[in-house]
Amino acid sequence: MASTQTPWHWPLAPVFAALILIGSLLSTDAAQAQEVQVSVEPEAYSVQYFDPKHLPNPPPPLPAGEQAVTDWKFHVGTHFNFAILRHDEKPGACQILAKITEDQLILKLQIIIYLPTGANPKLVAHEEGHRRIVQTIYKDAYAITNECGNSILGKEYSGAGADKAAAEHDAVAKMSKEVSACIMQKMNARCARVSEEFDRITGHGNKPIAVDEAIGQAFANTR
Helix, strand or coil: EEEECCCCCCCCCCCCCCCCEEEEEEEEEECCEEEEEEECCHHHHEEEEEEEEECCCCCCCCCCCCCCCCEEEEEEEEEEEEEEEEEEEEECCCEEEEEEEEEEEEEEEEEEEEEEEECCCCHHHHHHHHHHHHHHHHHHHHHHHHHHHHHHCCCCCEEECCCHHHHHHHHHHHHHHHHHHHHHHHHHHHHHHHHHHHHHCCCCCCCCCHHHHHHHHHHCCCC
């Protein structure tokens, strides 16, 4: 069984992964060449065993009725350069209009397989199938992240705050939220579709079908 989590509350349809925004900024009043820089880091992968009769605190994120789960989380780091198009300030209040001239995006993937102690080989192989699906999709992460980065390049964002620095941070938060939501929607929707199809084909690991064959069918059926 595949599972993910998210701490954010803006609508993503569907939302399947955790997201960390690491926004930073550099503003300028001069026009700059527009550019997107993308870095996709190697995934982090681990297996954690637990005693089903004595669950740890916090417990593994097991869906109801499931013995094991493969949990994936994408993390996005952002940095923006932008030009200030408008700057209105008075004591205690500032508003700006900023145009993105460069965005630098870093994408990371963490996969954790949670297995009960003494898990049988079939259960282990099924969860490894979910891991392989996510890792395969992660190979397309550069293109997806670059596409989302280009989608906001040159866009204008308003910002408001007590001073110019606060207004800039407000604008950057909006930039980060939009580009990260774009990446999450594309990456997680794909991971979820293929993983759900893999579960359907295998009957959540109960049907007599080889994992390799089921993975291939899952990708073919969700193109």
